[in-house]
Amino acid sequence: MEAAERALVLKVGRFKEHDAWVRLLHPGLGVQNAFAFGGLRSRRRFVGCLDPLKLVLFTLREARGGRYHTLEEGTVLNAFEAIRGDARRLGAARHCLKLVEAVQIGAEGAREIFEFTVASLDALERDSGPPEFAPTAFKARLLHLQGLLPDLSVCNACGRPVQALSELVLEVDSGRLLCQDCRTQSQAGLALCPGSARTLDWMAKASPQEWGGLRVSQGIGRECRRVLELMLGWRLGLAWNGARYEKT
Ligand SMILES: [Zn+2]
Structure with a gap:
């Protein structure tokens, strides 16, 4: 054939x-x-x-x-010439492609991941937003498309919206997002503020053309990166070593 x-x-x-x-x-x-x-x-x-x-x-x-x-x-x-001619954009694009390679995308759902990856490169080629942020937004959406992110808009136990909550915890074993009232005390988790949960939720659903409109404080950016790093480790056993993803 x-x-x-x-x-x-x-x-x-x-x-x-x-x-x-x-x-x-x-x-x-x-x-x-x-x-x-x-x-x-x-x-x-x-x-x-x-x-x-x-x-x-x-x-x-x-x-x-x-x-x-x-x-x-x-x-x-x-050939994405504009990306090739700019070290910052090239670094961001390479990071995204390394993730696609490491996640070992199978045939099922491949078209959606393919279209999203091409759209992400198109956005970088047109310079939509700071390129340093692109791998974070890319990671959030890729994990979402692979069904590996929890619902980030509500507490996954009581269903209250994150806007109504003051503190949240991402539970290690289950990967669920929980409010302070619902969190299991015996389990470890990563504390995050509602603003980070909402930013992650936005990134999980946004198309790459929208990335340029996002403004993120340093603290929230750091928290979002930390959450995605942990989810990649928990769900897929992957860690970024600065040049590529490695199996942990
Ligand atoms: Zn709750």
């Missing part, structure tokens, strides 16, 4: 003399490796395609009864 479809290049490696493997975020397959046999020799079939952070229209073929995929040819649709 052969099909042309957009895909985002996450990583490229070489094997043998002229062959390449390409890790893609593909709307139908999720994060998937494919082989470009002869891709490093016959550059005509893949002009400018075999680099990370390129949106490419690839012709993909199933080989050996679906055991692996090969890339037949490609056309670059977006």
